[in-house]
Amino acid sequence: MKKSIRTFLKHPTKDNSNRSANPAVIRASTILFNSMQELYQHEKKIKKNQTISHYSYGRYGSSTTIELENILKELEQAYHVFLTGTGFGGVALAIMSLCRPGDELLVSDNVYGPTKEISEKLLSEFKVKAKFYNPDSFNDLKNKVSKKTKMILVENPGSNTFEFQDLAKITSLAKKKKIFTFLDNTWGTPLYLKPLKIGFDMSFSSATKYFSGHSDAMGGSLAVNKKVFKKIMFFYKLSGYRMSADEAYLIIRGLRTLDTRLNQHYENTKKVINFLKSHKKIKEILYPYKPSSKNYKLWKKYYSGATGLFSIVIKSKKKSSVIKFINSLELFGIGYSWGGFESLALLQELKSRKKNEYIQGRKYYRFDDNEHIVRLHIGLEDPKDLINDLKISLRYIK
Numbered sequence: 001m002k003k004s005i006r007t008f009l010k011h012p013t014k015d016n017s018n019r020s021a022n023p024a025v026i027r028a029s030t031i032l033f034n035s036m037q038e039l040y041q042h043e044k045k046i047k048k049n050q051t052i053s054h055y056s057y058g059r060y061g062s063s064t065t066i067e068l069e070n071i072l073k074e075l076e077q078a079y080h081v082f083l084t085g086t087g088f089g090g091v092a093l094a095i096m097s098l099c100r101p102g103d104e105l106l107v108s109d110n111v112y113g114p115t116k117e118i119s120e121k122l123l124s125e126f127k128v129k130a131k132f133y134n135p136d137s138f139n140d141l142k143n144k145v146s147k148k149t150k151m152i153l154v155e156n157p158g159s160n161t162f163e164f165q166d167l168a169k170i171t172s173l174a175k176k177k178k179i180f181t182f183l184d185n186t187w188g189t190p191l192y193l194k195p196l197k198i199g200f201d202m203s204f205s206s207a208t209k210y211f212s213g214h215s216d217a218m219g220g221s222l223a224v225n226k227k228v229f230k231k232i233m234f235f236y237k238l239s240g241y242r243m244s245a246d247e248a249y250l251i252i253r254g255l256r257t258l259d260t261r262l263n264q265h266y267e268n269t270k271k272v273i274n275f276l277k278s279h280k281k282i283k284e285i286l287y288p289y290k291p292s293s294k295n296y297k298l299w300k301k302y303y304s305g306a307t308g309l310f311s312i313v314i315k316s317k318k319k320s321s322v323i324k325f326i327n328s329l330e331l332f333g334i335g336y337s338w339g340g341f342e343s344l345a346l347l348q349e350l351k352s353r354k355k356n357e358y359i360q361g362r363k364y365y366r367f368d369d370n371e372h373i374v375r376l377h378i379g380l381e382d383p384k385d386l387i388n389d390l391k392i393s394l395r396y397i398k
């Protein structure tokens with residue numbers, strides 16, 4: 001009987017040799033063989049079917065990382081999953097595997113800062129040109145496609161400003177033009193959206209976030225279809241990207257409760273937003289929380305759930321008072337990353353796009369004067385306490 005993905009996540013791996021409900025953490029550099037003949041046989045098998053097992057040497061993984069690959073393969077409905085030591089490694093792996101001198105890379109303007117930086121700054125040194133399109137305009141994307149476009153890189157929803165795009169339109173255009181497609185799906189996770197099913201060639205998640213869920217591990221997961229597999233495997237092996245067995249174990253452990261945690265993040269987020277939505281200093285909440293929210297329809301069309309990360313747009317003439325609001329929050333940590341058990345708050349500086357300021361700058365998002373974007377991650381605390389904390393600290397905004 002085919003089991004649901006919720007059940008699958010509770011039972012993906014056992015270590016029968018140790019009678020443990022969890023897999024063993026196999027830290028390995030050298031993998032031992034009984035004879036040279038066995039080693040040759042093994043390598044022959046790997047060459048024949050690279051998607052099944054490639055641990056003839058620790059750089060290509062151990063049984064623990066392969067357990068994780070197999071879980072994610074099922075979750076993503078992927079041909080293969082490449083694991084990297086950080087989420088960003090997975091983004092770099094996709095780009096560096098597929099883009100070559102003379103190519104163009106079309107990137108959504110709202111992608112994660114370092115994704116923008118590698119596209120705009122590093123790739124130009126390799127004669128790959130990055131073009132940024134307006135995430136709110138499919139026509140803009142279409143008009144920027146050229147004969148040289150090798151890959152379209154989308155993040156849905158976008159970092160900090162949370163625009164949702166019409167994903168199937170993008171994949172259908174790309175297929176016609178023979179362009180590779182990549183989706184950063186860290187926000188929705190493959191539990192709520194399966195990018196490969198919509199036609200993307202690559203589905204990426206920073207495993208550091210919801211997969212691990214406990215703010216104590218880093219990793220990336222690049223799930224791919226058959227079309228791009230060989231090219232990515234070629235670069236993966238030669239670049240030395242890998243995930244450690246310890247991180248893989250923590251991520252396997254995190255995945256067991258992914259569905260339960262995401263449900264709770266969503267329930268808490270709805271309650272917090274219900275409080276924030278009528279606050280007079282908050283001009284807008286960038287999250288699909290009601291049918292009239294921007295992009296609600298696009299979210300509903302593609303996602304079977306929502307998670308705990310969103311931004312609020314605060315209207316204030318005094319930026320220092322917005323900073324005071326953040327500083328005075330008791331239960332919201334101030335720091336990078338998200339997707340763990342805990343609530344976080346961060347002021348996002350997206351306005352300026354000075355020369356050499358690649359990381360956060362936005363070309364298309366329209367800011368009014370005196371608007372400030374604060375990104376909140378709603379954790380697993382009691383939402384009543386989070387609301388109280390916000391209520392007290394919002395008073396500082398002038």
Ligand SMILES: Cc1ncc(COP(=O)(O)O)c(C=O)c1O
Binds near residue numbers: 186
């Ligand atoms: C949307 C998104 N993609 C990719 C990354 C990079 O992941 P990592 O921090 O695991 O390198 C992040 C990190 O914040 C992110 O928010």
